[in-house]
Structure formats: C-alpha cells, structure tokens
Amino acid sequence: MKIAVCVSHVPDTATKIKIGSAEKIIDPAGVTYIINPYDEFAVEEALKLKEKFGGDSEVTAVSVGNDANKETIRKALAMGVDKGILLKTDVETDSYFVASALSGELKSGGYDLILFGKQSVDFDNSITGQLTAEMLGYNCISVVVLLNIDGNKITAEREIEGGREVISTELPAVITAQKGLNEPRYASLKGIMAAKKKVIEEKVLTDIQNKTEILKLRLPSPKNPGRIIGTDKSAVPELVRLLREEAKVI
C-alpha cells in the first residue's frame, strides 16, 4: 500500500499569540514550532497500516512551507515514515494554495491513501484534506476516529455533533484524523538516528495563487475583569440571581 501523510508545522499550543509588525501574521519571536498535533494521529495511522499491509508498503510525509518545515518532516521520519517531500514556498499560504500544491505533487504518485490531521491548530480551517481529495478526485472522509480497510473497501467512523457516523467508501481516498483514532508512538532514539539518514526531497513551488487574502490579524478585545462573589456556598443564591437578572442566560 502506498500512503502519503501530509504534515503541517505549527506554533506549540501553549503559545501566547502576539501580533507581528505587518498585522497579518503572528510575531514568531520566542515561538516554538511543532508537528501539528492532529497530524501525529495521521502519521501513526499511516505506520499502523504499513505494518498491517506489509510487502512493499511505503509511507511518504509531505509538507508545504519553508526550510523550517523540515523539522516537522524529520519528526515524522523519526516515528517511522520512509521518506519526506518538502514543497517549498516562502509566501503566506491559504488552504487552497496548500491543497493545490499537495494535489499537484501527489496526483502522479499512485497513492492508495492520503492521511491528514483533521485541522491544523494555527488557522483551524479543517479543510485542506477535503480540498486535496476533491482536487485529486479521491473519496474523502473527515474527522475519523476509527478506520478499517479491507481490499479497496473503507469503513470509517467520523465524529459529528452528538455522536458518530459510519461511512463506507473506496480507495483511493483521503482520510483526516481526529484525536482518538490511535495513540501516536514516540520516536525512539534509533528512529531519531535513522531519520537523519532518510531523504527529504525538496521541490520549489511556483505559479500557485491564494484565493483568499488576510487583511488583518488582531487580538480579541479583552474581557472585562469579572468579580469573585464569594468563597463558599452562601454565594450561590447571588450567583443564580446575577445569571438570571443581569446576564439573562438562565
């Protein structure tokens, strides 16, 4: 089975966001970048499928971005992915750009399955997998928490409001991974050493356009400081009164 896993390089979730000077991106000073947490579930699932299907199964990690993204590709290689591809660009990209770049690269590769995290934790769009699938003409199942592949038949469960849906479709397909799909493995020391010898192929992107434009990035207006209305249960009647009469929410 030939599998691609698309990985994104994002600020650590503990990052306190500061707005950059051009007011279009965050100030990167002091920010630690990591592999997108949801992409770790995608990498783990790719490795489990490779182990299951064996033979000449191969997993390729692909990322769109600048040289810094190599760090995230290396993380996937250290977990056990076979090789990496960096689709290089220095411009700010929207999801359409990223999906166009990925589908352009992946269309001739004969991939049976392409895995993504369900969203990246920076722009939270949750669409790059679906866009890529549609550009490739692949079937797509998003927000997957359970995946079964039998021959070319896929059965998956995806998370929805208040429950799950069981979906049936066929390979080739794109799957986007939700937390709960699996438990990502840690990269072993051996894996980290092996990753240094694995190849990251670099290709420079040209002629791709964004279809949206960021006008301004800003911080939400700070909430007014609230009040502590008590320290024990005697404050409860006042709390309920405020919720009813002042906030009018109950």
Added chain:
Amino acid sequence: MPKKILIFIEQRENKLKKTSYETATVAHSIASALGYETEAVVIGGEIENINTIQSYGLNKIVHFKNSDLINYSSSAYKNIVSGYAKETGAEYVIFPNSSLGKDLAPLVSVNLNAGIIMDIIDFTINDNTITLTRPVYAGKALMDVKFNSDVKVFTLRPNVFKPVSSDSSTEIEIRNVDNPNLTNRVTESKKSEGKLDVAEADIIVSGGRGMKGPENFHLIEELADALGAAVGASRAVVDAGWRPHREQVGQTGKTVSPSLYVACGISGAIQHLAGMSSAKYIVAINKDKDSPIFNIADYGIAGDIFEILPAFTEEVRKLKA
C-alpha cells in the same frame, strides 16, 4: 437577472437544523446590502419542518428529494450543491460550520473553483466587498479575510448569528433526485450517550482536574441536567481517561461559543481558555482564587467545588420548579 447568494440548509433525521435559520438570516442581510437574491438548497427525504424556513427572507428554496439522501453522502451532496450553484451562477455559497458543513463546503468550493473561508463569526460590507472575520489559534486571535476569487464559499459558526424572520413566504420547489452518486455515504448513525453536544449547546458545564476523579462528575452532570446544559471537560481529565474526548473543550478539543460556560475545578490553561473564552458569560468555581480562569470569568466563586456544586444545582432546580 440579479446575482445570487446560495445557502445550504442542513437537515438531520429529516428535520432542519437550527443553523438553517441563522444561515438564511445572514444571507438575507448580505443580499440586502448587495442587491442580490437568495436561494437555499436542502437535501433529504420528507423534511418535516421545511415550511418553518419559508419566512426567513429567502427568494427561493429548492428541495432535492430522495429518501436515500436522508443520511449524508458527500459524493451525492457535493454534486447536487455544486450543480445548483453553477445553474444559478451563484456568487456566494454559504454553509453552516457544522460537521457536515465542514466536510461538504470544501468539496463544493473545488468544483466551483472558489475561495473558501471557514467558521465566520462576523462580517462587514464596504463598496460591495465583503470582509469576513474568523477566530484563529482556537480563538487566541481574530483574522479579517477577503476573497480573491469570483465565486466565494464560506461557513458560519453556529450560535453566533441571531435568526430574524420576516413576513415573506418563500416558494419551495421540489426536485426528485434520480440515481444519486452514493460512492461515499453514511451507512449508520450512532448517538453518544450524553444528551447534548458541547459544539451545539447554549450552556456548557465543564469539569477539570479539580473534580479529583471521574466518580465526582455526577455533580457536573446534575448541574448540567438542571440547566439543560451539555457536559464539557478539560484536556487534563480527558487525557486521564475520566471523560471521553468528544467532551473536550480547548485547542485540541472543541472551540465553543455558548451563552453560558460554567468552569468547575478548571484552573485555565491557555489552550483551554482559547477554546471557551468567546462564551458570552463565564462562571468559574475553583478553590484557588489566583487561577487564570478568574481573569476571564464574569462571575466567580473561589471555594470548595464539592460544597458549591450541589448548592448551585439545588438553587437552579428551585428556580425552574
């Protein structure tokens, strides 16, 4: 012919979802500003409450009907919505930012060669150009975005836009769908045991590590029950296996915008605050008065959760009795 705004309205089990009225209201307001017309697509079998959307200012509703389409099928739905958008020459196509909308909107946008912007919480129109606002970094920042494409697809965050009905009554056209493409489809729906989902709930009662153990979450459930609220959880308690991941609120869980968020025994890690700080009102109950949660709470009680929660539940029950 006036230009068109097309909306997708969602049914579940043949009933229109609440977001449908919100989407219709936003479409009507944009159409009024731009001098456009609005149309809606709904896909399903016999939709029980379809007439309730007739008074939300839409110019036309097209019901694509087939009993095999009661359940979602991305392959069939994308063909129908993209096909109708092309037929009408719609410039805007708007979806709810629901699990279905998030799955479907990008597929449609590729078919229409359209730019796509997700999870809109606000918009402005100047000189016939629309600027959309969306939260990024789980709400730690806001981004104003515009389109650079002829056709424009976007999704609206549920619970943010207030539905406003009008006096109009819209014609509903029914089109029977023959042989829908069902290569990708839902074969079964499983409801979770919990009553309400945090992503849709208007009130959320959430528990954190201060609850001390999964056996104490009945206190959260009882208060949620009294308030008609959904139960939420912090990442720490989900990672510890006390609560299922579907309840997790925060940067690697769900980002929520309820009217009321009650944080119990949650100190307020930055990832958690990001996911819930856009709630209209926040109540914090926590022993440590220096917890960061109190910096964003409207009302706080800095005391023993195990004493305060039962009293809170009792007081709400009295009020509702």
